[in-house]
Amino acid sequence: HAKEAGRDTYRFFTPAMNARVRARLRLENRLRQALEQGEFELWYQPRVRLADGRICGAEALLRWRHPEDGWISPGDFIPLAEEIGLIVPIDQWVLEEVCRQNLEWQRRGLGEIPVAVNLSAMDFRRPDFRDRIVRVLADTGIDPRWLELELTESVLLQHTDEIMATLQWLRSLGVNFAIDDFGTGYSSLAYLKQLPVSMLKVDRSFVRDVPGDPNDEAIVKAVIELGQVFGLQVVAEGVETEAQLQFLCRLGCDSVQGFRFSRPQPAAEFERLLCREPFRTCD
Ligand code: C2E
Numbered sequence: 001h002a003k004e005a006g007r008d009t010y011r012f013f014t015p016a017m018n019a020r021v022r023a024r025l026r027l028e029n030r031l032r033q034a035l036e037q038g039e040f041e042l043w044y045q046p047r048v049r050l051a052d053g054r055i056c057g058a059e060a061l062l063r064w065r066h067p068e069d070g071w072i073s074p075g076d077f078i079p080l081a082e083e084i085g086l087i088v089p090i091d092q093w094v095l096e097e098v099c100r101q102n103l104e105w106q107r108r109g110l111g112e113i114p115v116a117v118n119l120s121a122m123d124f125r126r127p128d129f130r131d132r133i134v135r136v137l138a139d140t141g142i143d144p145r146w147l148e149l150e151l152t153e154s155v156l157l158q159h160t161d162e163i164m165a166t167l168q169w170l171r172s173l174g175v176n177f178a179i180d181d182f183g184t185g186y187s188s189l190a191y192l193k194q195l196p197v198s199m200l201k202v203d204r205s206f207v208r209d210v211p212g213d214p215n216d217e218a219i220v221k222a223v224i225e226l227g228q229v230f231g232l233q234v235v236a237e238g239v240e241t242e243a244q245l246q247f248l249c250r251l252g253c254d255s256v257q258g259f260r261f262s263r264p265q266p267a268a269e270f271e272r273l274l275c276r277e278p279f280r281t282c283d
């Protein structure tokens with residue numbers, strides 16, 4: 001039957017579809033090889049505290065250095081990596097690399113900052129998720145407080161009880177959690193109250209048109225107030241302009257990330273940022 005169905009399905013492929021399927025299979029295979037061949041690299045973007053302009057954290061962002069096509073952004077390969085389950089070993093590599101890199105920065109006296117790792121919903125769904133994190137902490141010997149895990153609201157909807165227990169346990173070790181792209185998913189205030197999360201990251205779609213767009217202004221203001229009520233740090237993502245920055249200052253946002261201060265940078269360039277004077281922030 002399977003064979004017949006396969007043949008039937010095949011018949012409906014136009015030459016163009018065929019080409020697309022082949023391109024996708026090729027990309028799948030290349031992606032699998034990329035991890036083995038060390039083609040992934042982490043770039044780092046600073047998080048800047050508005051109160052004093054200092055770098056108070058960083059986010060590790062994955063880049064793929066494709067031998068023929070050059071740098072590829074995560075948006076172009078993470079959805080596929082998730083589909084084929086490859087995101088789990090990729091993120092495991094990211095976790096190890098971030099902890100190793102951060103410890104190295106500490107040993108060289110470049111600073112002590114938490115570094116954030118983006119995790120996919122699939123990572124949290126794995127029964128060995130908790131052990132994976134513990135293994136990375138144990139293998140590298142890093143203090144858990146220097147590790148920050150970013151999760152999206154979609155994670156919280158899926159397997160609430162189990163995930164909640166795991167998050168709480170990791171939190172008790174000192175690991176920090178942030179909700180990424182906050183406001184774009186289904187946000188339940190009930191979750192916020194219970195979650196061992198210490199940070200909300202306002203999605204950059206809400207930051208883009210402030211000041212000016214009354215709806216977005218209201219949303220950003222509400223998230224900052226929510227953070228204050230629940231005792232959570234609020235970070236604004238995607239801050240590109242001086243006007244956005246000053247708007248966030250006026251509302252009492254804690255820290256920001258964005259091209260206004262720095263694009264994500266390879267580790268060596270990020271180190272130079274760690275050594276510089278504080279940024280000028282609020283007027
Ligand atoms: P994200 O976690 O929300 O990361 C923020 C994205 O916004 C990054 O895109 C960053 O380069 C970009 N960005 C930062 N500041 C600005 C700005 O001022 N303006 C604009 N226009 N963009 C800004 P990037 O690096 O392409 O990453 C995209 C997404 O891919 C991330 O969104 C995250 O969800 C995912 N991702 C990145 N690295 C990893 C990883 O190691 N593992 C997993 N599972 N996902 C990752």
Ligand code: MG
Pocket residue numbers: 059118150180
């Ligand atoms: Mg993120």
Ligand code: MG
Pocket residue numbers: 180181201203204237
């Ligand atoms: Mg985000």
Ligand code: MG
Pocket residue numbers: 180181
């Ligand atoms: Mg994201």
